Structures are given as structure tokens and as C-alpha cells.
Amino acid sequence: MAGKQADLVVLSDEDRRFLEAQVRRHKAPRSLSDRCRMVLLCAHGLQSKDVAERLGVHEHTVGKWRRRFVQDGIEGLTDEYRAGRPRTVSDAQVAQVIERTLNTTPKDATHWSIRSMAAQCGLSHTTIRRIWGAFGLQPHRSETFKLSTDPLFVDKVQDIVGLYMSPPNRAIVLCVDEKSQIQALDREQPVLAMAPGVAERRTHTYVRNGTTSLFAALDVATDAVIGKCYKRHRASEFLDFLKRIDSEMPKGPDVHLVMDNYATHKTPRIKTWLARRPHWHVHFTPTSASWINQVEWWFAELTRKQLQRGVHRSTAELEADITAFIAAHNENPKPYRWVKSADQILAAVKRFCQKTMMLTSVPGD
Incomplete structure (x- = not known):
């Protein structure tokens, strides 16, 4: 019984120039240059099995990219979109972390740490780190300021x-x-003097x-x-x-x-x-x-x-x-x-005062 007929690869001049250019490029992604090499060899009339032996890959891999090129051309050689793993943290949970970080403090400290917030919200500490990083929240940091009250x-x-x-x-x-x-x-x-690998003590x-x-x-x-x-x-x-x-x-x-x-x-x-x-x-x-x-x-x-x-x-x-x-x-x-x-x-002081008033204002006042 005869096997399935392999897809015939026919290249236009423009396709050939592109494929050969990707093979020659030093900075081209390795995956793309390998796929271009497979298509070029298939276009010379070689069977998928022969191409696989020459390039050291599996026959099914050659067949996959042969079919993708025949169906979609050059665009078929790129990776398809992958949705990835579904989200496990909802928008409501993110909002809860932000609200607690900004408006509450733990019972035993003046500010939240990543692990204390994770324990409070039931999330992993890496999730809390990502949320704080995304919204620029740094509870561990505190800065000082002093505004002059001089009338002049x-x-x-x-x-x-x-x-x-x-x-x-x-x-x-x-x-x-x-x-x-x-x-x-x-x-x-x-004082103990500095030594190689040892700081002054x-x-x-x-x-x-x-x-x-x-x-x-x-x-x-x-x-x-x-x-x-x-x-x-x-x-x-x-x-x-x-x-x-x-x-x-x-x-x-x-x-x-x-x-x-x-x-x-x-x-x-x-x-x-x-x-x-x-x-x-x-x-x-x-x-x-x-x-x-x-x-x-x-x-x-x-x-x-x-x-x-x-x-x-x-x-x-x-x-x-x-x-x-x-x-x-x-x-x-x-x-x-x-x-x-x-x-x-003076403009910088004005901006600071306006920002401070916005942060300290209470809704309904």
C-alpha cells in the first residue's frame, strides 16, 4: 500500500531570497533558521525523511514545517499564539492587596512585608511581589520631608x-x-584593617x-x-x-x-x-x-x-x-x-504640596 504523498514545496523567487537570507543571518533565531533550512531542502525535492537525517531532527518535525509552509507560506514558519496558563489571581484579589497595602497596617508592625501580606490575603509571596512591583508599592521604604513655613x-x-x-x-x-x-x-x-575579601571591621x-x-x-x-x-x-x-x-x-x-x-x-x-x-x-x-x-x-x-x-x-x-x-x-x-x-x-515645591494634599485628602471632607 502506498504511503501518504508529501506536500510539494514550490518557492517563488521572493520566498527563496527570504529563506536563504535567514539561513545566512548570524543573529536570526536558531528555530527560524532551522525551519528555513528544512523548507529549502524540501524545495529541492528531498523527502522529509532525508531532510531529517541531514539536519539531525525528527521526520515529523520536517513534515510539520513542510505542511505549514505549503498552507501559509513564510508566515507559517512563525510560532502560533499560545494562550498560556489561565489566570489564577482575579482583579478583585489584586484590588484587595492594593487596598490593604495603602490603607491598613498589620497588628504587629508599622508596615506590611511581602510575606505578612501574602499570609493575610492567602496568596503566594511571589504574587504579592509582582502586584507591588506592577503598581510601584514599596511599604518597606520611608522618606522624610520638611516644608518651610517661612512667610518670606x-x-x-x-x-x-x-x-x-x-x-x-x-x-x-x-x-x-x-x-x-x-x-x-x-x-x-x-579597628581591623581591610584585607582581600574582608571589609574593614x-x-x-x-x-x-x-x-x-x-x-x-x-x-x-x-x-x-x-x-x-x-x-x-x-x-x-x-x-x-x-x-x-x-x-x-x-x-x-x-x-x-x-x-x-x-x-x-x-x-x-x-x-x-x-x-x-x-x-x-x-x-x-x-x-x-x-x-x-x-x-x-x-x-x-x-x-x-x-x-x-x-x-x-x-x-x-x-x-x-x-x-x-x-x-x-x-x-x-x-x-x-x-x-x-x-x-x-518654587514650581517643584508647588507640585509637592499639591500631590501631598491629594494623598492626604479624605473623601467627603
Whole structure:
């Protein structure tokens, strides 16, 4: 009895060019190039069994793609759509997870974890992870914020940002502040040095060896820093620091001081001293807006590079390291670049306030 007649493969010039191009392409999917190879060999008159032996595949595989090409042409060589496994989590369950995440807390914690939410909802922890990832929910994270309530916030931002982005001609702009109560800390046991594959190790317990306060003035144009450490940070120490700044400033140019509203900056003695120097101009930052004072960035750099992992057995050692850090910084200062205009900052604050009001508003109020 004769077997079933194999489908005859006839190629147009366009089909042949496409199939040969896919076989030659280095980046073509392997499955597609193999199917194209089968069709080309079948078009030469070879039987499916012979093609299978030559390519090292099963005869039924060759027969399948031969039939698919004869029926649908080039498009028949692509994989058919597969519906996949039916959904096991309904929209109502997803909505329940989101609602609980946003509006409730577990009995024994301040926020949900993936596994506590999974136990509560009767779903797997991988399902909870996918739902939270899809909707951008991160209960484990918490950020802080502080909005200034200064009634002159807008005016002060425009004034100080204007100084940064377009300072007066031949004027010197200094950002002044103090970093108070810097602790001289020593570890209770010696620090173990870093080794290949082993991080530096230190005890979590420490010994306090006194404190010092650093007054610093950052030149916005050059990034050079004038700094001095004091045992205390009263108005008398601040006045002494202002005198030090005055002694290091060139004569002639106006000096603009950007500083916060700390009480020691506004005592009668300070006001009298500044009044005797009409070329000195004070610009107070808005309350609760230390981010606008550029010297705070330098304080963060000092903390990260020198203080955070430093070991100091006395305040003298601490002050010596701070002084050395200032000297090293001034050897190659790199000015910070202020890029946000006052309008951009105020617009960002407005957007934050509007978003916060939307998140905290209660329906029906």
C-alpha cells in the first residue's frame, strides 16, 4: 500500500531570497533558521525523511514545517499564539492587596512585608511581589520631608538663588554655617584593617572624647573654605569667626553672607559689627531650608570622607584632622554648580504640596 504523498514545496523567487537570507543571518533565531533550512531542502525535492537525517531532527518535525509552509507560506514558519496558563489571581484579589497595602497596617508592625501580606490575603509571596512591583508599592521604604513655613520663603529663595546663579559684579558670596557638637569618637577595640575579601571591621561601641564645633564659610565662586573649630558655638565665637573672614577677604569688593536664622547670628553685638561694614550684606535662608545653603554640601562631604569612619582619641586630634581636611580641600577646590532656578524650585515645591494634599485628602471632607 502506498504511503501518504508529501506536500510539494514550490518557492517563488521572493520566498527563496527570504529563506536563504535567514539561513545566512548570524543573529536570526536558531528555530527560524532551522525551519528555513528544512523548507529549502524540501524545495529541492528531498523527502522529509532525508531532510531529517541531514539536519539531525525528527521526520515529523520536517513534515510539520513542510505542511505549514505549503498552507501559509513564510508566515507559517512563525510560532502560533499560545494562550498560556489561565489566570489564577482575579482583579478583585489584586484590588484587595492594593487596598490593604495603602490603607491598613498589620497588628504587629508599622508596615506590611511581602510575606505578612501574602499570609493575610492567602496568596503566594511571589504574587504579592509582582502586584507591588506592577503598581510601584514599596511599604518597606520611608522618606522624610520638611516644608518651610517661612512667610518670606519665596522672596528668600529668589534672593539666594539669584546670588548663586547671577552674583553681583566683583562681589564675594560666602555661605556660612556651623557644624556643632562634632564628637571625637574612639572605638572600644582596635579597628581591623581591610584585607582581600574582608571589609574593614570596627566595634559598634565607642568612647566619647569630647566635642568641638566647626564654623565654616564656603566661597561660592571658588569653593575655597575658611574654617575654624571652637569649644562652643555662642555669639562670641561666631563674632570671632566673622573677624577671621574679614581678615582674609580682599579689601574693596562687597561681601554677601548666606546664613540661617540661628539665634547667635542675630544678637545685638553681631548686628552692630555688621552695621559698621556697609559693604557686608546678609541674606538669611528660609526657616527649615538648610538645603539652600551650599556649605551644607561641604559639611556632608566632610562627614563622609573624614568624620564618619574617623578614630579620634581627643578633640585635639579631631580638630587637627578637620584642619587638614580643609587644607587638602583648598588645594584643589571644585565649585558646586547650582542648576535649579528659583522658578524651578518654587514650581517643584508647588507640585509637592499639591500631590501631598491629594494623598492626604479624605473623601467627603
